[in-house]
Amino acid sequence: MIDGDAVECWHCGASISRAVGADTASGAPTLAASEVDGGTREFRGPSMIGRDVIGQYVIRRKLGEGGMGEVYLADQPAIGRQVAIKIVHAQTRGRDLDDHVARFRNEAKAAASLESPHIVQIFNWGELDDGTLFMAMEFLSGPTxxxxxxxxxxxxxxxxxxxxxxxxxxxxxxxxxxxxxxxxxxxxxxxxxxxxxxxxxxxxxxxxxxxxxxxxxxxxxxxxxxxxxxxxxxxxxxxxxxxxxxxxxxxxxxxxxxxxxxxxxxxxxxxxxxxxxxxxxxxxxxxxxxxxxxxxxxxxxxxxxxxxxxxxxxxxxxxxxxxxxxxxxxxRRARQRALRTTLLVTLAVVSGSALSFGGWWLWTTRAKTNAALERERARGRALEQRVREQDLAVQRAREEARTIAQEQLLSSTKAREERREVQAANSSRPTGGLDDETRALLTRTRGQLEVTLRRVLDGRRIPPSEVEDVWRTHEARVAALEAGELEEVELREQLVSMIQLYRRSFEPKRPGDELPLAQLDATFMSMPTKLGHALGEAERRELLTAIYETYDAQDLSVNDRTYFKRLAVAKLIREHEVAPGEQASELVPSDAIPTKPTGPKRPDQPPPDELPTADDDDDEPAGNQAPLPSLDGM
Known part of the structure; x- marks a missing residue:
């Protein structure tokens, strides 16, 4: 794993003196006696001093030890040289050090497969009869x-x-x-x-x-x-x-x-x-x-x-x-030569392709015409289907309107309870481990994280009381930071945790969710509806009344009550609004039907699937977004 300041060799567990390799995760303790101290963790495996290893090496003295095993200096009498031998005992392998053993084998395989004077040489490695792993390598003397x-x-x-x-x-x-x-x-x-x-x-x-x-x-x-x-x-x-x-x-x-x-x-x-x-x-x-x-x-x-x-x-x-x-x-010179070659090849290709362009144009024109005719036939079949479903759609709209409010309230309550449970279980650390999103967020400053959190809260369906509670909690943490009771990195990690929680727990806002309730009410009462979804004025008012009465009966703050009403009415509009190119049902004279609800225009407003994410480069505060003037395309 990432280790910014390790003081042990994770191959054998031996303790490394701070004077050697203190700036990195491991030094070269297994190869030179000067790089290993005696170790701070006692290893209780059988003594190896004087032991013969596969009939080739005789262990003379210990160079270092640790929680995984030991490193020894050994003689190889047959050719008169000294080697360094790493040992991992069988009882060590039985403990929770499988990663260490895997790295031991990995090092042996990697280094032994290479033959370079500039890579440490592995002479032998394997497993003894008692399950002990060993690796014999050249014994080096010198500084790192x-x-x-x-x-x-x-x-x-x-x-x-x-x-x-x-x-x-x-x-x-x-x-x-x-x-x-x-x-x-x-x-x-x-x-x-x-x-x-x-x-x-x-x-x-x-x-x-x-x-x-x-x-x-x-x-x-x-x-x-x-x-x-x-x-x-x-x-x-x-x-x-x-x-x-x-x-x-x-x-x-x-x-x-x-x-x-x-x-x-x-x-x-x-x-x-x-x-x-x-x-x-x-x-x-x-x-x-x-x-x-x-x-x-x-x-x-x-x-x-x-x-x-x-x-x-x-x-x-x-x-x-x-x-x-x-x-x-x-x-630069190499790129210039490559560019000249590419230009010559391109000129040759263009000359050949010009001859076939005319035939290609005729073929594509015919294909486009046939595709347009098929689209018209499909549109006619869809229109016939909508007419047949008209009566069923009207009845279903009336029934669904009475349940919209309750469903929205239950969904918000469930999400709020999940937030409390996650905060109680993990009050500061980002959830999910160091995945790609977490690593990206951890690279940001506190100010950038606050901007990202605000965007998440503004872009999600979250009741106003919940948003206010989030910022009150954050202000308390900032005060703790200024008082020296909290570290800057802890505050940033808490911000990352909140960003991930609200992205996961609350769905994004849909167009129209932020329009004023009065404007949504007027839009629904006067808008043309889909063919097959014709609603009279009395029927529309009945749907709205059912929604309003449902929320008025709930124990909610004024802001939350208005917020849930807006969401429910916006959903009604999305279900009945005429999409561009569709035929509308006739309810009132056409000159009295506004084609779009009035409101300021925001050409740069992103669609729902382009809400800011952890990868956004814009770190400026988003501010209050202007309401969308239309619910088209929802």
């Missing part, structure tokens, strides 16, 4: 890239490019095998001494515990794994990933190595999520060559399509940047 940055700060651009090029070689191998690392960060890059190069300079990519293999994924549906400081936007959105997600993480690493600090900073994981999804990083320091800074900017693109396609392409761009060649200029 994270330790190097903490000790020295920003590194020279030449050294950064040298290290990044080696990481690209490892990623090229992994991506070609269908493996996405998903947790690339400085603490998962170890530098060791190799050859004649002075000091540790040979890069090794570690920790494939949450890597994604083709055809297999240890993650659960909707879950996110990784370290939020380095995760790509698509990884934070739990979308399908490819190698370009690792390239984004590489871009974050390059920024940190060149600037001595991460591109974004936050005290919480949610802050990093917001920054990676929406914010642009500050410019790199001036000592960084401009061409190199452009490569980093390309890697940090929010959309995967705007990043380089492969790790090999990144390595080439880094090498060119050190020579002063801008990657943006190279891409």
């Amino acid at each position: 890239l994270g330790e190097l940055v903490r000790e020295h700060g920003a590194l020279d651009p030449e050294r950064v490019v040298a290290i990044a090029t080696q990481v690209c070689a490892a990623l090229t191998q992994a991506h070609a095998a269908g493996i996405v690392h998903r947790d690339l960060k400085p603490s998962n890059i170890m530098l060791i001494e190799r050859g004649d190069a002075p000091g540790p300079s040979f890069a090794k990519v570690l920790d494939f515990g949450i890597a994604k293999l083709e055809g297999s994924d240890i993650t659960r549906s909707g879950a996110m794994f990784g370290t939020p400081q380095y995760m790509s936007p698509e990884q934070l959105r739990a979308e399908a990933l490819d190698g370009r997600s690792d390239l984004y993480s590489l871009g974050v690493m390059l920024y940190e190595l060149l600037a001595g600090a991460l591109p974004f900073s936050s005290p919480t994981a949610v802050g990093y999520v917001t920054a990676h999804l929406h914010d642009q990083p500050p410019p790199l320091p001036r000592h960084v060559p401009r061409a190199l800074a452009e490569v980093v900017t390309m890697l940090l693109a929010k959309h995967a399509d705007d990043r380089p396609a492969t790790a090999a392409a990144v390595a080439d761009a880094l090498a060119a940047a050190l020579k002063g060649r801008s990657p943006i200029a190279v891409r």
Whole structure:
């Protein structure tokens, strides 16, 4: 899962010293004794010191331990080398650590399938007779890239490019095998001494515990794994990933190595999520060559399509940047060549297609004529059907009018009771987990969330007393925030919870719901009705009286009583109103029938299915909406 400040290795449970890997979710505790301390949780499995493992390894001493298992240093006498061995005992597997075991197997499969000098080598792995899982890997000695940055700060651009090029070689191998690392960060890059190069300079990519293999994924549906400081936007959105997600993480690493600090900073994981999804990083320091800074900017693109396609392409761009060649200029020339080719092909296609245009036009004209004739025949059949159903429709309208009010009241009461139950069970945390909508809402400021909540309340069928209660509750929470009794993040999470609750519990408003009751009454009494739904003046007044009497008998506030009457009368109008193009029943002389109810016109009023959502970019308050002048199309 997302872990913004882990202090344990989730492969073996060993405690990691704060001086090593404190800025990331895990370091390299399983590979080097210098990166593991003795562990803070005692493991009570059988002692492994001196034990022979599959006849090849003899365990000498413990490097670290934790709640999942242990890490040992072992000899391999047959070839005279030392290895690091991870152990997960059988009794550990019987506890509630199935995810840890799955990651253990995942790391072994991922790393063992790769053959690159820049990826930690897995010699052997499997299961012993007593059920103990083990994995033997090369024992490395050297600092991690994270330790190097903490000790020295920003590194020279030449050294950064040298290290990044080696990481690209490892990623090229992994991506070609269908493996996405998903947790690339400085603490998962170890530098060791190799050859004649002075000091540790040979890069090794570690920790494939949450890597994604083709055809297999240890993650659960909707879950996110990784370290939020380095995760790509698509990884934070739990979308399908490819190698370009690792390239984004590489871009974050390059920024940190060149600037001595991460591109974004936050005290919480949610802050990093917001920054990676929406914010642009500050410019790199001036000592960084401009061409190199452009490569980093390309890697940090929010959309995967705007990043380089492969790790090999990144390595080439880094090498060119050190020579002063801008990657943006190279891409521009490539696009120009592609455009010229496309224009030539288009001209050839247009020349050929012009010859067949005349025949196509004749065929489509005939098809349109036949379709229009069929629509007219269907319209005639529908009109005949409506005439036959006239008597039945009138009787049904009279019966339904007497039940509209009671149904509306019961629906609102049920929704209000559900709101109280949800608030009692979960008074502050957003419901539904970190789904896409919740993650989108959590990225907003308090002011933006208040605007969204107001839109939800304004756009839903919610009694006025309920809306007033919501804002009174929110004002009390704001007062608690100002008094220091509530954290800003808690207030935002409560707003998210309210937004989700009212979207789920109340249906959207329909056109006409907000018109004044007097205007709705007059509209229903004078409007033409559908053919087959003819209603006399006395019948219409009888329907309205039944609605009004039902609500007057209820224990409601004045505003709520008027509100429910408006909804019920608007429903009557929608059921009987003549749609554009339909034939109307004759009730009164045509010159006395208004074709539209009077009222101000709002051309920009959105239809019901376009009410604002969590994804709206407009953060301005919606204000009071003008009533719709017509109920057409409902």
